[in-house]
Amino acid sequence: MTNDAPASRPAAEPAAQPGPAARPAASAQHGTLITVAPTGAESLKSAVPALPVTLDELVTTGKECQAAGAAVIHVHIRDGQAQPTLDLARLTDTVAALRESTGLIVQLSTGGAVTDGFEARLAVLDAAPDACSLTCGTVNFGDEVFSNPWPFIRDLYARTKERGVVPEFELFDLGQVATLHRLLGDLGAPHGGHVHCDLVMGVPGGMPGNAATLVQAVSALPPGATWSATGIGRTSLPVIFAALSAGGHLRVGMEDTVSFARGRPVTSNAELVERAATLAGLAQRPPLRPDEARTLLGVNGRR
Numbered sequence: 001m002t003n004d005a006p007a008s009r010p011a012a013e014p015a016a017q018p019g020p021a022a023r024p025a026a027s028a029q030h031g032t033l034i035t036v037a038p039t040g041a042e043s044l045k046s047a048v049p050a051l052p053v054t055l056d057e058l059v060t061t062g063k064e065c066q067a068a069g070a071a072v073i074h075v076h077i078r079d080g081q082a083q084p085t086l087d088l089a090r091l092t093d094t095v096a097a098l099r100e101s102t103g104l105i106v107q108l109s110t111g112g113a114v115t116d117g118f119e120a121r122l123a124v125l126d127a128a129p130d131a132c133s134l135t136c137g138t139v140n141f142g143d144e145v146f147s148n149p150w151p152f153i154r155d156l157y158a159r160t161k162e163r164g165v166v167p168e169f170e171l172f173d174l175g176q177v178a179t180l181h182r183l184l185g186d187l188g189a190p191h192g193g194h195v196h197c198d199l200v201m202g203v204p205g206g207m208p209g210n211a212a213t214l215v216q217a218v219s220a221l222p223p224g225a226t227w228s229a230t231g232i233g234r235t236s237l238p239v240i241f242a243a244l245s246a247g248g249h250l251r252v253g254m255e256d257t258v259s260f261a262r263g264r265p266v267t268s269n270a271e272l273v274e275r276a277a278t279l280a281g282l283a284q285r286p287p288l289r290p291d292e293a294r295t296l297l298g299v300n301g302r303r
């Protein structure tokens, strides 16, 4: 989902930074995991021409974003008419193509679009991604409802464990943090043994995207969990700064914001990743490479 334009002015031209491949390995504690969410299910290609919707566009975006500092790609796909789809053959081809052309951890969305049914969302795991998103509760989503009842959450989590797919727990509000505790209490640790969460902030209907809320949410997470945060629309930059200062990781991309600055549309996902990587570097926590991210998240090596 994207919302409004960010409230910030354009960032100053950043100083040149060595790319992630050019620097020595960072320890996970001292690096920043950057996830790119390039497409989402909400924006129309006709309204956002820079949105990657074809497989070629997605692969090109993945390569550019890896070069800019991303280690994980959160994937929604589109059909031949650029509409959101969970078509299994397309998902399987997408996983293969991203693996072929990038080193990114491939995380498929199990959220899909608000119109997708539970069976199709569960079947996403049949495409055998490295990782998947797993939202821990139902949330109002603008004028829609993003439905995630407890039995579905539980079934999806059980299936990630059976299939050896590493879940990322998407948390849109504090009640969902409580559900995450319930899930781990009932079914135990995820595949890979490590709990990683993503705070999705600023959705109209979810928790607001500001520093005070972020600190509260982080304090409620399970001990030992790592977390990233993403701010929707105009909350993108405040959430990046709050997450970096609180020791968190980052998710950016056109799924979450289509404005780079007030009145200035995003021209590519890579420029959002570049900005996040620059800010992470300034915070002395440079981007983690994909191999470092695999270690952090407990994701298997390349399949």
Ligand code: KMH
Pocket (backbone or CB within 6 Å): 001, 040, 041, 042, 109, 110, 111, 112, 113, 114, 133, 134, 135, 141, 146, 170
């Ligand atoms: N498109 C939203 C309804 C996810 O990817 O897991 C759900 C979403 C979350 O984007």
Ligand code: ZN
Pocket (backbone or CB within 6 Å): 037, 040, 074, 076, 109, 111, 112, 133, 255
């Ligand atoms: Zn998503």
